[in-house]
Amino acid sequence: MEIEIIRIIFLTVVLFSIGILGVLTRRNIIVMIMSVEIMLNSVNLLFIAFSRYFQDLNGEVMVLFVMAIAAAEAAVGLAIVIALHRNYHSIDIMDIKALKE
Amino acid sequence: MEKTLITLAMWLPLAGFVLNGLLSLRSKTANQSLVSGIGIAGVLAPFAIFAYLTFxxxxxxxxxxxxxxxxxxxMNTGTFSIDFGYRLDGLTIFMAWIVTGIGFLIHVYSIGYMYAEKKDFSRFFAYLNLFIFAMLHLVMGNNLVILFLGWEGVGLASYLLIGFDVHKDSAADAGKKAFIANRIGDAGFLIGMFLLYQVTGTLQYSGILEFFSVHSVAADLLNVIAVFLFIGAVGKSAQIPLYVWLPDAMAGPTPVSALIHAATMVTAGVFMIARLSPVFLGAPxxxxxxxxxxxxxxxxxxxxALTQTDIKKVLAYSTVSQLGYMFMAMGVGAYGAGMFHLMTHAFFKALLFLSSGAVIIALHHEQDMRRMGGLFKHLKLIAVLFWIGAIAISGVPGLSGFFSKDMILEQAYTFKNGGPVLFGMGLLTALLTSFYVFRLIFLTFHTRHDGVADMEHHHDDHHGHDDHHGVLPVSWNMKAPLVVLALLSIGGGYVGLPHLFTHETPAIVSYFDKVLEYSEGKSPSEASHEWKNHPTESEEQVLMGVSILVAVIGFLIAFLIYQKGNARPQPxxxxxxFYQAWSxxxxxxxxxxxxxxxRPMKKLAEFSYKIVDVKIIDNTLDAIAAALVAIGNFFRSFQSGVISDYALYIFLGMSFLGMILIGGVI
Incomplete structure (x- = not known):
C-alpha cells in the first residue's frame, strides 16, 4: 500500500521540529547531539520518500552519505563531550559559557 | 660683483645668529670674546659692504x-609669482647705513652692557644678529612680500629681546603685548598690500613704481590703500592708537631699546611710506x-613723558613723540624732512638710550629717577654726552635735532589743510620735549639729594656680598659708541641746512627728491607742491625763531622747577x-x-569656555558617546556564551535565508 507523500512530508517536518526544539531547549549536551541525529534522520526519511516518489536513485545515494557523515559527527561530538566533562566535570551547557569571554 | 656683495651682506647676520645660537645651546658660559666677535662680525661686515658700495x-x-x-x-603659482631679490637705491642704502651703522655701535656697546650676564651673553648676540638680518631684509628687499618677511622678522626679534629676561613675568607680558599690537597693524598692512596688488598687478617695487610713473589712479582707491598700509605703520611705529606696546617694550635690555625701539625697527613705518611714496602722494x-x-x-x-619717573619710560614716550613728528612730515608730503628726522633721531635717541643704559648699569640696574641725582660728579663723561643728546633732541640751534625738527615744523606750517594747527601741535610738543628731557637731566645728574647715598645703603643692606658699592665705573666699550653717537648727533644735521641759511633746497631734501622721483615722473616735493603754501623769508625767520624760543623756554622751566626749586617727583x-595724575x-x-x-574679550572667552565649550560641545560629545555605549550594551546581550542561543541565531538566520530563497523576494 502506497502512503501519500504529503503524510511523509508532514512526519519529517514534525521530526525535524522536535530535533530543533531539542537542540534549542535541552541543557544536556548528549541529548542535544541526539536531537541533531533526529534532525538528520528526518531529512533522510524525506530523501527516501522523494526518491521513491520521483523514481530517482540519487536520493537514496544521498542518504548513505548522510548516514556516514552522521556517524563521523557522532564520534567527534561524543569525543568533545568527554573532553568537556574532563575539564568542567559537567555536561550541562549552562556551566560551559567560555564563548562569552 | 655688487650682487654677490649685497647677498653676502644680507645673509652674514643670519650666520652670526646661527653660530651664536648654537653656542648658547651648547654651554652655559660660552667664551665671551668669541661670542662678541661673531656678533660684531655679523653687523660690521654688512656695514663695510654697504660703505664700499656707496663709495x-x-x-x-x-x-x-x-x-x-x-x-x-x-613662489610661483601660475599667474602669481614672487621673486626673492634685493633692491639697491638711494633709499635702501640710506636705511642700510643707519641699520648697520647704529647696529654696529650698539653691538659694541652691548659687549660692555651685557658682560655680567654670562649665561645669556651668546643668546643676546644671536638675537641682535637675527634682528639685523630681518631689518636688512625689510629695507633691502625688492618687493613688498620680502618687506613683510622682514617686518615680521623684526617683530619676532623684538619679541624675543623684550622678553629676554625670561624669568620675569612683566618682561614676557610686555613681549606678548608688543606682538599682539603689531598683529593688529599687520592685518591692515596685508589688506593694503592685497589692494595694491589689485591695482598694480605686481608687488615688486620696480613694477609698482613704474606703474605709478605711467598711470594715474583714482584718489579714492589710493586713499583706501594708503589708510590700510598706514595701519601697518601705526602698529610697527607705535602711533595712536597702537602705541601702548612701545613703552612696555622697555622691559628689554637697554641696547635693545636703543637699537630696535628707537633707532631702527620703529622707523620701519616711515620707511614704508617713503618706499611707496607714489601711493601716499596720490592719496591726499x-x-x-x-x-x-x-x-x-x-x-x-x-x-x-612729562611726569614719568622711570628714566627709560621718559625716553620711550619721547620716541613715540618723535615718531609722531616723522609721520607728521610724511603726512604733509615732506618726505625728505621725515627721513631726515628719522636719521637724526636715530643718532640722538640711540645716544640718550645708551647713556641712560650706562647710568642704569652704574647704579646696579636702578631705573627710577627718584633714586638718582647728583650723578654728575660720578659719571662726568656720561653726563656730558647726555647733555649733548638732550640739546640735540630739544632743538637748540647747531645740533642735528634742530635742523630736522625745524624743517618738519616749517613744512607742517605751510600745509594747506590746517597747517597752523599742525604747527601749533608740533611747537607745543617741542616745548614739552625740551622740558621733559632737561627735567630728566636735572633729576638724574644735577640736583643734590640723598639719592645716591640712599642707593649705597640699599646695596649695602641687600647685597652685602657684592664687591662694588655705589656707582660702578663704565667700561670703554660702552663709552666709545656713545662718543661716536654724540659726534653724529652734533654733526648729523648739517646735511640738511635750512633754506633760510643757504637759500637753496636743503641737501637731504634734494637727495630724497631725486631718489623718490616716481609719481608720474615727479619728485615728492613737486607732487606735493599743491598741498602747500609757500612761506616768505620773514615767515621762515619767525617760524625758526619761535621754535628756538620754545626750546629755551622748556629748558628754563625745567631749570627753575627742578634745579632751582629742587622739586622731586612724588612716590x-x-x-x-589731577593734571599730573593723568599724565x-x-x-x-x-x-x-x-x-x-x-574685558569684553575675557567675557567672550569665558562665555566660549563655560557655555559653548563645557555646555554645548562637551555635552554633545558626551551624548554621542552615551548613545554608542547603549547600542553596544544592547548588542552585547546577544553574546550570552550559551550554545543553544547561538544555535537559535543560526536557525533564525537560516530560516530567513530560506524564506528569501523560497519566496523569491521579501
Missing part, C-alpha cells in the same frame, strides 16, 4: 637693471589723516594734582583698553 657706485644714477636683482624664484586725504595722527601722537606722548602712591598714569589709556577691549 664705489653712483647711487643716484643707477640703471633699473642695476637697482633690482633676483636671487631665485620664491589719507596723507592729511597721517599728518594729524602723527601730530596727535607727538603731543599726547610728550604730555605723558607712586602720593596724591597728585603720570598715561591718561589711563591702558585702563581704557582694558575696559573696552580686554
Amino acid at each position: 664705489n657706485l653712483d647711487i643716484l644714477h643707477l640703471t633699473e637693471e642695476m637697482k633690482e636683482f633676483v636671487l631665485f624664484s620664491w 586725504e589719507a596723507s592729511t589723516m597721517i599728518a594729524y595722527i602723527g601730530a596727535s601722537t607727538a603731543l599726547f606722548s610728550a604730555l605723558i 607712586d602712591g602720593a596724591a597728585r594734582p 603720570y598714569n598715561k591718561f589711563y589709556v591702558d585702563e581704557l583698553y582694558e575696559f573696552l577691549i580686554l
Whole structure:
C-alpha cells in the first residue's frame, strides 16, 4: 500500500521540529547531539520518500552519505563531550559559557 | 660683483645668529670674546659692504637693471609669482647705513652692557644678529612680500629681546603685548598690500613704481590703500592708537631699546611710506589723516613723558613723540624732512638710550629717577654726552635735532589743510620735549639729594656680598659708541641746512627728491607742491625763531622747577594734582583698553569656555558617546556564551535565508 507523500512530508517536518526544539531547549549536551541525529534522520526519511516518489536513485545515494557523515559527527561530538566533562566535570551547557569571554 | 656683495651682506647676520645660537645651546658660559666677535662680525661686515658700495657706485644714477636683482624664484603659482631679490637705491642704502651703522655701535656697546650676564651673553648676540638680518631684509628687499618677511622678522626679534629676561613675568607680558599690537597693524598692512596688488598687478617695487610713473589712479582707491598700509605703520611705529606696546617694550635690555625701539625697527613705518611714496602722494586725504595722527601722537606722548619717573619710560614716550613728528612730515608730503628726522633721531635717541643704559648699569640696574641725582660728579663723561643728546633732541640751534625738527615744523606750517594747527601741535610738543628731557637731566645728574647715598645703603643692606658699592665705573666699550653717537648727533644735521641759511633746497631734501622721483615722473616735493603754501623769508625767520624760543623756554622751566626749586617727583602712591595724575598714569589709556577691549574679550572667552565649550560641545560629545555605549550594551546581550542561543541565531538566520530563497523576494 502506497502512503501519500504529503503524510511523509508532514512526519519529517514534525521530526525535524522536535530535533530543533531539542537542540534549542535541552541543557544536556548528549541529548542535544541526539536531537541533531533526529534532525538528520528526518531529512533522510524525506530523501527516501522523494526518491521513491520521483523514481530517482540519487536520493537514496544521498542518504548513505548522510548516514556516514552522521556517524563521523557522532564520534567527534561524543569525543568533545568527554573532553568537556574532563575539564568542567559537567555536561550541562549552562556551566560551559567560555564563548562569552 | 655688487650682487654677490649685497647677498653676502644680507645673509652674514643670519650666520652670526646661527653660530651664536648654537653656542648658547651648547654651554652655559660660552667664551665671551668669541661670542662678541661673531656678533660684531655679523653687523660690521654688512656695514663695510654697504660703505664700499656707496663709495664705489653712483647711487643716484643707477640703471633699473642695476637697482633690482633676483636671487631665485620664491613662489610661483601660475599667474602669481614672487621673486626673492634685493633692491639697491638711494633709499635702501640710506636705511642700510643707519641699520648697520647704529647696529654696529650698539653691538659694541652691548659687549660692555651685557658682560655680567654670562649665561645669556651668546643668546643676546644671536638675537641682535637675527634682528639685523630681518631689518636688512625689510629695507633691502625688492618687493613688498620680502618687506613683510622682514617686518615680521623684526617683530619676532623684538619679541624675543623684550622678553629676554625670561624669568620675569612683566618682561614676557610686555613681549606678548608688543606682538599682539603689531598683529593688529599687520592685518591692515596685508589688506593694503592685497589692494595694491589689485591695482598694480605686481608687488615688486620696480613694477609698482613704474606703474605709478605711467598711470594715474583714482584718489579714492589710493586713499583706501594708503589708510590700510598706514595701519601697518601705526602698529610697527607705535602711533595712536597702537602705541601702548612701545613703552612696555622697555622691559628689554637697554641696547635693545636703543637699537630696535628707537633707532631702527620703529622707523620701519616711515620707511614704508617713503618706499611707496607714489601711493601716499596720490592719496591726499589719507596723507592729511597721517599728518594729524602723527601730530596727535607727538603731543599726547610728550604730555605723558612729562611726569614719568622711570628714566627709560621718559625716553620711550619721547620716541613715540618723535615718531609722531616723522609721520607728521610724511603726512604733509615732506618726505625728505621725515627721513631726515628719522636719521637724526636715530643718532640722538640711540645716544640718550645708551647713556641712560650706562647710568642704569652704574647704579646696579636702578631705573627710577627718584633714586638718582647728583650723578654728575660720578659719571662726568656720561653726563656730558647726555647733555649733548638732550640739546640735540630739544632743538637748540647747531645740533642735528634742530635742523630736522625745524624743517618738519616749517613744512607742517605751510600745509594747506590746517597747517597752523599742525604747527601749533608740533611747537607745543617741542616745548614739552625740551622740558621733559632737561627735567630728566636735572633729576638724574644735577640736583643734590640723598639719592645716591640712599642707593649705597640699599646695596649695602641687600647685597652685602657684592664687591662694588655705589656707582660702578663704565667700561670703554660702552663709552666709545656713545662718543661716536654724540659726534653724529652734533654733526648729523648739517646735511640738511635750512633754506633760510643757504637759500637753496636743503641737501637731504634734494637727495630724497631725486631718489623718490616716481609719481608720474615727479619728485615728492613737486607732487606735493599743491598741498602747500609757500612761506616768505620773514615767515621762515619767525617760524625758526619761535621754535628756538620754545626750546629755551622748556629748558628754563625745567631749570627753575627742578634745579632751582629742587622739586622731586612724588612716590607712586602720593596724591597728585589731577593734571599730573593723568599724565603720570598715561591718561589711563591702558585702563581704557582694558575696559573696552580686554574685558569684553575675557567675557567672550569665558562665555566660549563655560557655555559653548563645557555646555554645548562637551555635552554633545558626551551624548554621542552615551548613545554608542547603549547600542553596544544592547548588542552585547546577544553574546550570552550559551550554545543553544547561538544555535537559535543560526536557525533564525537560516530560516530567513530560506524564506528569501523560497519566496523569491521579501
